[in-house]
Amino acid sequence: MTETVSAQRVEDFLCFSLYAASHAFNRLYQPLLEPLGLTYPQYLVLTVLWAEDGLLVGQIGEKLALVSSTLTPLLKRLEGAGLVARTRDRQDERQVRVTLTEAGHAMRDRAAGIPACVLSATGLSLEKLLRLKDEIDALRHMVEQHKDNAGP
Amino acid sequence: MTETVSAQRVEDFLCFSLYAASHAFNRLYQPLLEPLGLTYPQYLVLTVLWAEDGLLVGQIGEKLALVSSTLTPLLKRLEGAGLVARTRDRQDERQVRVTLTEAGHAMRDRAAGIPACVLSATGLSLEKLLRLKDEIDALRHMVEQHKDNAGP
DNA sequence: TCTTTTTATATCGTGCACAATATAATCGCT
């Protein structure tokens, strides 16, 4: 049977592959993060802060490509869990600075083994993984650029 | 400055690239689907049914790697929008069969131009796109297999 | 100095995504 172009299958969509792969990784992380009381997006935020503490909400948003309506509730939950502190910037009170607490710093050690677990699950060499990552990043930048240029 | 392995940046994570790229595509689709009254996951379900009408909820779940707690509310919204009908299977009443309505079939024509728009936004040739897709699919299957084998 | 514009974050509402649990139907075994 011949598939016409209009009978395109969902499996043929690159965006579906990304969507499904992203969820598969989320499900892979869940048992690793659950003992730490973290979700995957919370883990991403902490990873950003472990690399550079004291970022503004907007800066975290830029690094993770997330809007404030996603970040503010997420950061409040991390604050409630005692892992970060949120304070208004003294010089510009529109901006909120996010700093790690001692527990937030300590969480880094507890989460240290996660990347190796995840890498091992992919079955990829580090070289191949980085190459695939770069291609996906390039694709994402093309897509984001297209969206920005598609003004009214 | 040398980055130690423990100072790993979130940008270095393949899973973050997938996560961010998936969301970027979601944002790319949104203005294309919004006029049709559809969300991206709803569009995925319809795509599956356009290719093969009358699937069971479980079969849709397998094709999209989604659990029934995600699908049931989503299908109910599509049913409420008049695009699909859900009926219990006569032979096995545990199973729910999902069929397209006339409006659901007609939606296919309305959505016909979307794949081309999305493809053009990626800036990729069809050949490169398919190759990248296959690599991501292989990765997802590795990850899903790892998760299945990591039993108690 | 005052007003308008811009910027940063917060809130609200909606739609997922999934684990845990519930309900109902089918199957297999005795």
Next chain:
DNA sequence: AGCGATTATATTGTGCACGATATAAAAAGA
């Protein structure tokens, strides 16, 4: 024939993800 195990979907609760909107602070212009 009855009971326990299994299967399929539904419900509940929680955490995002994002568009629309609101609030407050800073910047720019008159």
